[in-house]
Amino acid sequence: MIYADLHIHTMYSSDSIIQPKTLIDMLLKHNFIKVAAITDHDSIRACKITKTLASDYPDILIIPGVEISTTAGDMLIIGTEELPPKPWNPQDIIDYAKAIDAISIAAHPYRLYGMGDTIKTLQNIDAIEILNGGSSLTANQQAKQTAKELHISGTAGSDAHQTTDLFNVYNKIQTNLNTDNILHAIKKGLITTVHTTTTNT
Numbered sequence: 001m002i003y004a005d006l007h008i009h010t011m012y013s014s015d016s017i018i019q020p021k022t023l024i025d026m027l028l029k030h031n032f033i034k035v036a037a038i039t040d041h042d043s044i045r046a047c048k049i050t051k052t053l054a055s056d057y058p059d060i061l062i063i064p065g066v067e068i069s070t071t072a073g074d075m076l077i078i079g080t081e082e083l084p085p086k087p088w089n090p091q092d093i094i095d096y097a098k099a100i101d102a103i104s105i106a107a108h109p110y111r112l113y114g115m116g117d118t119i120k121t122l123q124n125i126d127a128i129e130i131l132n133g134g135s136s137l138t139a140n141q142q143a144k145q146t147a148k149e150l151h152i153s154g155t156a157g158s159d160a161h162q163t164t165d166l167f168n169v170y171n172k173i174q175t176n177l178n179t180d181n182i183l184h185a186i187k188k189g190l191i192t193t194v195h196t197t198t199t200n201t
């Protein structure tokens with residue numbers, strides 16, 4: 001079992017102040033969350049730097065990713081160190097993620113910049129973020145309902161823009177500390193979301 005935060009912004013997102021080194025330190029200090037996905041807004045600049053910093057420590061793992069401002073709302077791609085080609089239509093992003101063995105996730109769908117019910121018109125999206133650290137309970141519940149309706153996996157992400165937001169929600173994933181295995185397990189639904197203050201989804 002591994003524990004992961006799948007939605008984190010570094011200082012390479014214009015609206016975040018988290019430094020790559022701080023994120024690494026937080027993972028090293030945490031008792032059990034040892035995996036973090038970097039998902040800056042429309043930028044992959046932090047991925048290589050942070051992965052390199054993490055490579056000195058075998059018990060933590062950085063998964064590169066990005067949060068794309070698609071024409072219909074925000075979408076995460078987890079498992080990429082490259083930006084997809086434009087135009088950034090949601091269906092093209094899903095297809096791109098699939099082609100490079102990454103995964104596509106609708107970020108905070110029922111909040112500002114979320115895709116809302118557009119998700120229901122898309123083909124083969126891998127997951128929906130059903131627990132976003134910055135979303136209201138109602139918005140998260142609605143996302144959970146949509147994931148259930150569509151029979152796709154639900155993920156959690158702090159959507160941290162400052163260190164105090166990090167790991168406020170996280171995922172329990174039934175696999176080991178390996179990026180490909182983690183992505184595979186998410187697609188297979190071997191994932192549970194946890195809110196740190198309520199102990200449960």
Ligand SMILES: [Zn+2]
Pocket residue numbers: 007009067107159
């Ligand atoms: Zn975000």
